[in-house]
Amino acid sequence: MPLHVTPTQKETISPQAAEFLSAAESIPIEAINSVTLTRQVFQAAETAVEESLIERFRLEIRDITMGDVPVLVIRPSSSDLRHQARVVFDIHGGGFVMGTARERTALMMAGELGLTVYSVNYSLSPEVKYPIAIEQCLAVYREMVTKFGAKNIVGVSSSAGGQIMFSTIVRAQREGFQLPAALAFYTPNVDLSGAGDSNVFNNDRDTISNEVMVEAMNTLYAGGVDLKDELLSPIYVRLDGPLPPTIINTGTRDLLLSQCVRLYWKLRDAGGKTELLVSEGMWHGFNWELELPEAIRARKAVYTFIRNILDEIHVS
């Protein structure tokens, strides 16, 4: 079903955004029953984009293993000297069922922010179920802490990767590990149950629908676990203390806007420095668009947040 944008809605977004929305369609429910095909279609579109980003930013890509988990190391051609010791720990999105470590956010982080990115190639569903991806990312995080020191790590995640990141960090906190210097969440999915205000009002306004999201979680990822389990849907998790400074990026058209809003208050109430970025008329994953004015502005705000945190640590 195509998305709808009224003339008065077009007035407050960029022409590029209006064009994107007018051409966009919601992912059909059938995608859940044909995961192999869905992955192929998705990857066919992404491969060319990824390669253009690698070329544009002259990135150096290398496959390694950390904690027995495949990780992609993405190194920028030039790096901010003050921050050469700092690295990004990236967990990609894709509804737990698709996407790879060589994804746009990881590539743009390396290219635009200028830090080396360690992007996890965690195992996808339905081949593996919850909590395998979290355990893999925790294994990578543990090894990154040993190698780089927690205060040199910035955790970045998108969509489903946001659930993995949040639960990984809570697990790390419970195990007594030092936490990263900062966290950045792009339109994160931290409540897989489908509860929330925007899950209703953005249901037919975004590229993902609430039905597809909840059905995919139940059928492909959760493996029978209650969708409100505290580490499956970490918006419900008990926090033992503040998380690192965190920035959360979303838009008014994001199906997951309410989750971002609730995550903001949860982290703030737990005592952590938290910033919420909401962009007018923007959809789930809009930050993925390299040239979209709203996406450029949102990514810059995320980079500013990260740089400020790293600068503070550097000074002290």
Added chain:
Amino acid sequence: MPLHVTPTQKETISPQAAEFLSAAESIPIEAINSVTLTRQVFQAAETAVEESLIERFRLEIRDITMGDVPVLVIRPSSSDLRHQARVVFDIHGGGFVMGTARERTALMMAGELGLTVYSVNYSLSPEVKYPIAIEQCLAVYREMVTKFGAKNIVGVSSSAGGQIMFSTIVRAQREGFQLPAALAFYTPNVDLSGAGDSNVFNNDRDTISNEVMVEAMNTLYAGGVDLKDELLSPIYVRLDGPLPPTIINTGTRDLLLSQCVRLYWKLRDAGGKTELLVSEGMWHGFNWELELPEAIRARKAVYTFIRNILDEIHVS
């Protein structure tokens, strides 16, 4: 028309909020044609609430005149000693057509934040038109700057008062006046034209509809001025420099969510320290509810923001 709340929307808001929404109705278009009656009905409901707040917080109320404009001085029974020199400059909401200086936000500011509030009884529409209210508030602000010093003033406004405040501050900036120490906007109306994403998706979900808002602006307030005039709808204003540190409070159900989002980016892009508070499932003016958990949390966040700014100024 009653508002609608689904079971999955109720899961992420307080029971009190769900109860409020289930009982709430949207303001009918007829209200615009019967302003006198609308004011009477509104004030009949408000008077008791206002008196209970005055009693609860043991507030001392006094009518004065500043710059030939009637102002209500609301003094708290006890005040934070460090901040006794600081005062609030409050501009109430009510769609430019109703409400008075003795309004809930002004009373709660005095009672909960502990600062003396100067709340402007500006002239209402349709008796007077744009830009009379702005000129009255500017006259009050000028006198407050002389009396207290700009750095001791915190500007607070709600809904339509947000338009008056924003345009007043821009006018003050253009006239070379020093700006307040901080600004707080509660669900502000800074685009009277009806443009924006939430003006569509929250149109039948909030206590005000976009049709009523735009029609009221055209018929009662604007006096024939283009609704996108830069001081009538100050989201379109050219800014000559950063505004003071500003916090903006809204909710996912607020008809004016998009305006708050756009105001955030406008002030941020102009170089000002800006914070956006979005509360899950909350409507236009939800912060007015004394006992609502979401409102208490949002007001506390606003007070924290103001106190931090004032403390910084105090130290330097």
